[in-house]
Structure formats: C-alpha cells, structure tokens
Amino acid sequence: MGIRVIKTAIAAIVAIYVAHYFNLEPALSAGILAILGVEVTRKQGLTKTASRFVASVLGLGFASIIFVTLGFYHWTVAIFILVSFPIMARFQLKEGIVTSCVTVFHIYSYGEVTTGIIWNEVCLLLVGLGSATIINMLYMPNVERELMKLREAVESNYYQICYTLAKTLREPTYVWSGEELLDAHRDIEKGITIAIRSKENQLWSNEGYWLTYFEMRRQQLDTIGQMMEMVARVHGQLKHAEPVAELLEQLGRDTQSDVYVGEVRVKLQELAEKFRAMELPKTRDEFEIRASLLMLMHEMNRYLDIAKRYKKRGNTDQSLLEKSNLTG
Template sequence: MGIRIIKTALAAIAAIYTAVYFGLEPPLGAGILAILGVEVTRMKGLKSAFVRFIASVLGLFFASLIFTLFGFHIWAVAVFILITFPVLSRFQLKDGIVTSSVIVFHLFNRGEVTTGIIGNEIMLLFAGLGWATIVNIIYMPKDEHRLNDYRSAIEHNFGVIFQEMAFTLRNPAHVWNGGEILEAYSAIEDGAHQSVRNRENRLWGQEEYWSTYFEMRRQQLESVQQMLVELAFVYQKFPQAVMIADLLDQLSSDVKSDVYKGNVEDRHDRLAQSFQAMELPKTRDEFEVRASLLMLLRELERYLAIAKRLKKRKVMSSELLP
C-alpha cells in the first residue's frame, strides 16, 4: 500500500506539471484524474485507463448535448446522470463514471460548450490518465518472494499433516488437533490471490506456474481431507497400516523437495499390489479397518495423480514434488 501511495503522488505531480506546461485548465483536474487512474497491477492499470477515457469521452458527448439543449442548470446535471450512468453501466464502463463526472463538472463550471473547452478536457484526460498508466507500467512491486513464502508454508503444513497421519496409523490413540489443515488452506487461498496479481503484472509472457501450483495444492488438500475421513475409521493397528505409514513418512519429506522422480508413486503401486496378495481379513474389526486403509491408499493415489496432471514440467522432464 505504501508503494501505491508513492506512485499516486508521483503520477499526480507529473500530471499537474504537464497540465500547467500546456496551459490546461484546471491543472489540478489532471492530478485528480491521475489519482483515479493508479491501480494495483499493470493489467488493471491499462484496462482502467482505457475504460475511464472512453467513459469520459462519452460523458462529454452526452453532457454537451444536454447542456446545449437545456442550459447550464443544476437540474440539467441530474438529467445527465439519469441518462449517462445507465448507458456507461450497460456497456461495462461503470468504472469510468467518477472520471467522467469530474470532466463533465469542469464543463458545467465553464458554462459553455466549445471545441476549445472540449479539447482542454480531453487533454486533461491524456495528462492525468497518461501519467497514471506510465507510473503503473514502470514499477510494480515484485511478488515472487511472497509467493515462495506461501509455497514454503503450504509444503511445511502438508509435511506435518502426513507425519501426523503416519503417527496415527502406528498408534490409533494418537491425538492431533489438525491445525495445519487450516493453515494450509489459508496459505493456499492467499497464495492463489497473490498469483492473480502476479499474472496481471506481466504484460508479456504470461506466467501460469503459480496459478497452476496453487490450484494443484487446493485439489490436493481436498484429497488429504478425504484421507483423514478414512483415517478416522482406523481404530486398531495392523501391519498394513504400518506400511502406509512408511509411505506417508517418505511423502512428508518429498513434499518439501523441489523435484522428485516418482519414488513415492512407485512405492504406492508396489504397496497396492502387495495388498491384493495378502490374506483376507479374519474378523469383522480387521475387515473394517483394512477396508478403510484400502480407501486411504486409493485416495493417496488420487493425491499423486493431481500433481501429475497439474504440475509444471521442468527442465529435462523433472517433475514438481507430489
């Protein structure tokens, strides 16, 4: 927010000096337009400047007709609002209503409609919105470090979640409050929002990595929550539970690495095959627990498939961690 205030101040000062240099009236109007035009991302800045300019030109057109027909009366401003604002909203230009109003009020204050006054107002638009656009394009704060912080937080929480699941499989009496799930969810949502800003700040060569990454983690967290549902039915310790716990231990470590070569997926496949070769359950309790373990293993397969489907390919086909 501090950077945006500085950018707004620079754009306003530059716009006012430009208006003074070219003899535009009132020069402070260019500063107001510049303040309205500064946005949080480059893409929003360009879209905002375009919308505000088109809306202001249309506003000048309608205001010129209305004031010429009805005169420069205060009630004529109400007529302008009743006619113009719905039109701007209808054509998706409602973000330019305030800018258009500033320009039209300048015209109303002059008390006449001439080509010179219209030209003056359009030049004010160029000065104010132009400097706002230039400042928006020249500098935007870097988001990479914040995105990496979100990624680190997510992967740390995922690692803890898998460790806690492994502890529970080895000791069903283990108690865990699940706080890391909420922390992971918060980091994913905040990171996804930040990735949108990061993408909008790139005018050329759009980067899809971060949006794909956070979408992958969002879907994986849903899979993890389903694993926890199955884990809740594991109330006794069986050898199969320990095998899955060992797999989760490796996953809790691999989730923090930059790349992996499919070791977790290979171990999962071998474990699933070994489950099929095991003897059938002998008691009802063993049947219920092993059924939950099998469902947990299948949900783990879905978790790994999400990464395989959405991950970003790296150099020499290296893969993002699961």
C-alpha cells in the same frame, strides 16, 4: 498498499505539474484523474485507463448535447446521469463513470460548451490518466520472494501433515490440532491471490508457474482432507497400517524434493497387490480398518495424480515446474 500510496502521490503531482505547464484548467483535476487511474497491476492499469478515457469522452459528448439543448440546470445534470450511466454500464465502461463526472461537472461549472473547453477536458484526461498509466508501467513490486516463502511454508506444512497422519495410524489415540492444515489453506489462498496479481503484471509473458503451483496445492489439499477422514476411521492398531504409514512419511519427504519420481505410486500399487493376496478379514473391526486403509491409499494416489497432471500441462509451464520443485 504502501507502494500504491507512493505511486498515487507521484502520479498526482506529476499530472498537476504537467497540467500547469500546458495551462490546463483546473490543473488540480489532472491530479484527481491520476489518483483515480492508479491500479494494482499493469494490465488493470491499461484496461481501466482505456475504459475511463472512452467513458469520459462519451460523457463529454452526452453532456454537451444535454446542456446545449436543455440548458445548464441542476436537473439537467440528473438527466445526464439517467441517460449516460446505463449506457456506460451496458458497454462495460463502469470504471469510467467517476472520471466522466469529473469532466462533465467542469463543463457545468463553466456554463457553456465550446471547442476550447472540450479540448481542455480531453487534455486533462490525457495528462491525468496518462501519468497514472506511466507510473503503473514503470514500477510494480517484485513478489517472487514472497511467493517462494509461501511455497516453502505450504510444503513444510504438507510434510508435517503427512508425518502426523502416519503417527496417527501407528497411534490411533493420538490427538492432532490440525493447525498445519489451516496454515496450509491460508498460505495457498494468499499465494493464489499474489500469483494472479503477478501474472497480470506480465504484459508480454504468458508464464503462469506460480498460479499453476498453488492451484495444484489447493486441489491436493482436498485430497488431504479425504486422507484425514480415512485415517480417523482407523480406530484400532493393525499390522496393515505400518506399511501405509511408511508410505505417508515418504510422501511427505517427496513433497519437498526437487523432482517427481513416482516411487510412492509404485509402492502403493505393490502394497495394494499384497493386500489383495492376504486372507480376508476375520472380524468387523479388521474389515473396517482395512477398507479405510485401502481408501486412504486411493486418496494418496489421487494426490499424486494431481501433481503429475499439473506437471504435464503445457510446454511453458512444464519446463518451469520441472525447474521449480513441483513434485508430489
């Protein structure tokens, strides 16, 4: 927000000075238009500036016809609003409604419609919205470091979650607060928001690594929730739980590794085969625990499937993911 305020101040003062230089009246209106034109991302700046300019020119046309035909009265302003606003909304020009009103009210204050007045208003639009667009294009804060910190935080929390689940399998009475899960959810959602903004600042690039990364972690968070539910059902100690706990610990380590190896998946398949070769459960409790462990292993496989699926998406994203620790 601090950067946007600074950019808005610069855009406004530049617009006012330029308007003064070209003898546009009132010059302060160029500053108002510049304030309205500053946006969060470059793409938003370009698309919304175009929308505002088109809407304002249309508004000038509607207002000129209405004022010349019906006169300059307060109620004709209401007529202008009733006629122009629905049309602008219909053609996806809502962003330009306010800027349109700025220019139309200027015409109303003059009490006449002339070519010179219309040209003055168009020039004010070009100067005000143009200044905002130029400032938008010149500088946008680099969020790479912030995204890296969020990634490290998410992976650290996933590591802790896997180790906590493994500990719970070994000690069913262990009580976990779930703080890491909440922190991971918060950081993932924040990462997605920043990644979307970062991608919209890349006008000539279609790289979406960070958005892909955090979307992957978001989907994996759902599987972690299912894993927690399966672990909660293991209400007693059983020797079958130990190899699953070891795989959970390895999954936590792999989350922070540099490459996707798939070793956990192979071990999960081997462990599933061992479970099938074992004797059938002799008690209801053993049956329920073993069933929960099998479901837990299924969710671990799904967790790995998500990473593998995202890693293979598109040539551009794939190369980025392989370079940037997108692993289990």
